[in-house]
Amino acid sequence: MTSMNSSGLGTRARNESMILEAAERVFACHGYRGASVQAIAEAAGLPKSNVLYYVGSKRKLYVALLERMMARWNAMLDDIGEDDDPGEVLEGFIRSKMRLTRQHPQGSRLFAAEVLQGAPFLQEYLHGELREWVRSRARVFERWAEKGLMDPVDPVWLIFLIWSATQHYADFEAQILGITDQTALGESDYRAITDFLCHVILKGCGVRPPSDVDSERHYQDIQGEETT
Amino acid sequence: MTSMNSSGLGTRARNESMILEAAERVFACHGYRGASVQAIAEAAGLPKSNVLYYVGSKRKLYVALLERMMARWNAMLDDIGEDDDPGEVLEGFIRSKMRLTRQHPQGSRLFAAEVLQGAPFLQEYLHGELREWVRSRARVFERWAEKGLMDPVDPVWLIFLIWSATQHYADFEAQILGITDQTALGESDYRAITDFLCHVILKGCGVRPPSDVDSERHYQDIQGEETT
DNA sequence: TGTCGATATGACCATTTGGTCAACTCTGCT
DNA sequence: AGCAGAGTTGACCAAATGGTCATATCGACA
Numbered sequence: 001m002t003s004m005n006s007s008g009l010g011t012r013a014r015n016e017s018m019i020l021e022a023a024e025r026v027f028a029c030h031g032y033r034g035a036s037v038q039a040i041a042e043a044a045g046l047p048k049s050n051v052l053y054y055v056g057s058k059r060k061l062y063v064a065l066l067e068r069m070m071a072r073w074n075a076m077l078d079d080i081g082e083d084d085d086p087g088e089v090l091e092g093f094i095r096s097k098m099r100l101t102r103q104h105p106q107g108s109r110l111f112a113a114e115v116l117q118g119a120p121f122l123q124e125y126l127h128g129e130l131r132e133w134v135r136s137r138a139r140v141f142e143r144w145a146e147k148g149l150m151d152p153v154d155p156v157w158l159i160f161l162i163w164s165a166t167q168h169y170a171d172f173e174a175q176i177l178g179i180t181d182q183t184a185l186g187e188s189d190y191r192a193i194t195d196f197l198c199h200v201i202l203k204g205c206g207v208r209p210p211s212d213v214d215s216e217r218h219y220q221d222i223q224g225e226e227t228t
Numbered sequence: 229m230t231s232m233n234s235s236g237l238g239t240r241a242r243n244e245s246m247i248l249e250a251a252e253r254v255f256a257c258h259g260y261r262g263a264s265v266q267a268i269a270e271a272a273g274l275p276k277s278n279v280l281y282y283v284g285s286k287r288k289l290y291v292a293l294l295e296r297m298m299a300r301w302n303a304m305l306d307d308i309g310e311d312d313d314p315g316e317v318l319e320g321f322i323r324s325k326m327r328l329t330r331q332h333p334q335g336s337r338l339f340a341a342e343v344l345q346g347a348p349f350l351q352e353y354l355h356g357e358l359r360e361w362v363r364s365r366a367r368v369f370e371r372w373a374e375k376g377l378m379d380p381v382d383p384v385w386l387i388f389l390i391w392s393a394t395q396h397y398a399d400f401e402a403q404i405l406g407i408t409d410q411t412a413l414g415e416s417d418y419r420a421i422t423d424f425l426c427h428v429i430l431k432g433c434g435v436r437p438p439s440d441v442d443s444e445r446h447y448q449d450i451q452g453e454e455t456t
Numbered sequence: 457t458g459t460c461g462a463t464a465t466g467a468c469c470a471t472t473t474g475g476t477c478a479a480c481t482c483t484g485c486t
Numbered sequence: 487a488g489c490a491g492a493g494t495t496g497a498c499c500a501a502a503t504g505g506t507c508a509t510a511t512c513g514a515c516a
Contacts, residue, residue, distance in 0.1 A: 011493065029345045033262030037474060048474090049495050058474065109344055112399065116337055116344075117257045119402040126406030134407050156408060157424045164396030165389050171340065171399075172392070174347040178354030179362050180384060196385045204432025239463070239512095265504060276504090277465050286504065 016054055018044050020068070023061050028109035031117060032062055066114060066121055069107040076100055077133060082143040086150050087210040089140075090162075091198050097166040098194045108170035134159055151206035158205060165197050244282050247272045248296070251289050256337035259345060260290055294342060294349055297335040304328055305361060310371040314378050315438040317368075318390075319426050325394040326422045336398035362387055379434035386433060393425050 009017075022044035026035045037058050041048040055061040076096045080089050101108050114122055134156060141155030169176065169185065177183060202209050237245070250271035254263045265286050269276040283289040304324045308317050329336050342350055362384060369383030397404065397413065405411060430437050 015493090031259040031262045031341070031344075034259045034345075035261075036472080038472080047495055049476090050493080052475065053493075053495090112340070113259070113344055115400050115403045116259075116341055117262075119406065123406065126403055127409070130403075131407045131409065151427070153424055153428065154420070157421055158428075160396060160400075160404065161393050161425070161428065164392045164400070167400075168388060168392030168395075172343050172388075172395075175343045175354055176388065178347065178351065179359045181355070181359065192382070193385055196381055197389070199379070200381065200386075200389065200429065200432030202432075203434070204428030204430075206431070243463090264502080266502080275465055277506090278463080280505065281464075 012054070015046070015050070019046070019051055019054055019061070020065060023055075024065055024106040024110055027062060027065060028106045028113060031113040032121075033117075063121060065107075065110060069104070069111055070122075070125060072100060072104060072107065074129075080137065080140055082140050082147075084140075085210060086141075086144045086207045087202055090202055090205075090207055091210060094162055094166065094198050094201065095194055097162060098169075098190065098197070101166050101170045102190050105170040105173065108167060112167065112171040149207065153205050158201075162197075162201060165201070169193065240282070243272075243274070243278070247274070247279055247282055247289070248293060251283075252293055252334040252338055255290060255293060256334045256341060259341040260349075261345075291349060293335075293338060297332070297339055298350075298353060300328060300332060300335065302357075308365065308368055310368050310375075312368075313438060314369075314372045314435045315430055318430055318433075318435055319438060322390055322394065322426050322429065323422055325390060326397075326418065326425070329394050329398045330418050333398040333401065336395060340395065340399040377435065381433045386429075390425075390429060393429070397421065 019040070023035070023040045026040045026043055029035070030039075035058075037051060038048050040061075041051045044051060051061075055064070076099075078092075114120075119126060137159060138155035141150070141158065144150045145152040145155075169190075173185070176185070182189075198209070247268070250273075251263070251268045254268045254271055257263070258267075263286075265279060266276050268289075269279045272279060279289075283292070304327075306320075342348075347354060365387060366383035369378070369386065372378045373380040373383075397418075401413070404413070410417075426437070
């Protein structure tokens with residue numbers, strides 16, 4: 001029987017998750033080089049030696065965090081076909097990405113920091129899995145455009161537009177809070193932003209929005225006017 | 229007469245600009261903490277002591293770079309009024325921001341890294357100048373919406389959308405190159421991306437595009453279809 | 457030629473870096 | 487009680503960190 005303490009997790013599991021959480025914050029803030037094991041240890045409330053005992057090395061810790069974030073991202077992706085409804089698919093993509101950003105802001109920033117330094121640890125992933133995913137989507141978008149279901153925009157840039165617009169609310173949170181004079185973005189902010197992005201992007205590439213009244217009542221006041 | 233060498237600049241001016249250029253690269257890549265004076269010195273091809281002789285300290289160098297970038301940003305901003313044409317203003321904004329991103333990718337990344345770590349050196353700027361600039365724009369956008377010249381979208385989020393979509397092509401260049409399997413984004417890429425963003429964003433918030441045939445022939449094939 | 461300020465740089469310093477290691481405690485089992 | 491393995495941690499290391507300083511060289515002008 002593996003020992004269990006009051007928290008319900010084994011010692012190893014509990015400490016490792018504390019370390020991962022703390023490390024995600026520190027790496028997201030200062031990048032790989034700028035983060036020190038000492039700072040991570042302090043953020044986790046453990047001595048440096050203990051951190052290294054669990055994770056082995058700074059590099060292994062960093063890679064583990066990146067892999068966790070990529071796993072979250074992959075878990076979000078569902079497959080699509082050219083017979084699906086463009087509006088539903090695009091809106092679903094925007095909403096999923098926004099949810100990911102909201103639920104894992106530190107992970108999103110960690111990813112941003114990694115890409116900022118040239119993605120030395122993610123080359124393989126970017127050139128492999130992710131590229132294939134983007135291409136498969138792009139093909140479907142092109143078919144939709146041929147069918148007249150959306151404007152003939154470059155699908156890859158459309159994906160990047162969605163990526164950037166959603167990613168922004170994690171990576172540039174400090175800028176947004178500074179400009180809007182808030183201390184945090186609340187649930188209502190995220191809902192409104194998501195609705196805004198769905199409205200502008202779908203309309204902007206000529207996609208008819210999905211007309212599901214049952215789900216979460218998407219557009220509210222913004223929707224309805226079609227340039228009269 | 230201040231001495232002039234073969235390059236036409238004084239020794240000080242020449243070395244300082246070399247150091248600034250090198251430092252921008254290194255800071256953009258690794259952030260403030262992750263960048264070392266040694267690395268900057270090597271990138272500039274000078275001994276570390278010489279770098280510190282010119283710039284005083286790592287912190288002063290970093291602040292100088294941020295200020296230079298903010299100056300570039302400020303230089304880009306032109307004032308607008310509610311009588312201006314929404315399409316022209318929005319498109320001008322997108323094109324200006326895209327040009328800034330293209331001409332100073334390292335500076336853009338430097339800014340991103342600074343905001344990622346919570347913008348400790350830019351709090352004042354974000355809460356002051358930049359906030360007022362955003363607010364003044366927002367007021368004009370709202371008037372346009374009241375006049376029926378655009379959809380009643382939240383103007384602040386619209387500004388952030390433009391910011392993120394353009395900023396993305398500097399900050400996430402590694403990701404874009406990885407996915408599109410290129411080694412660099414060329415002039416034609418930037419032109420096409422800019423046109424794409426203008427198309428989607430203007431159309432997405434219900435703004436009639438400016439009809440200037442004379443300027444640089446903006447939309448080309450993409451334009452013309454209005455959801456038929 | 458000598459002088460003076462700007463430029464250049466190696467030697468050096470205290471501190472911090474990632475990482476190792478031996479010693480220690482704790483916990484469960486026989 | 488005694489043993490074993492997991493967990494814990496301070497001491498320690500070589501390397502790198504930001505920064506100082508004394509010294510040396512340069513170019514222009516007297």
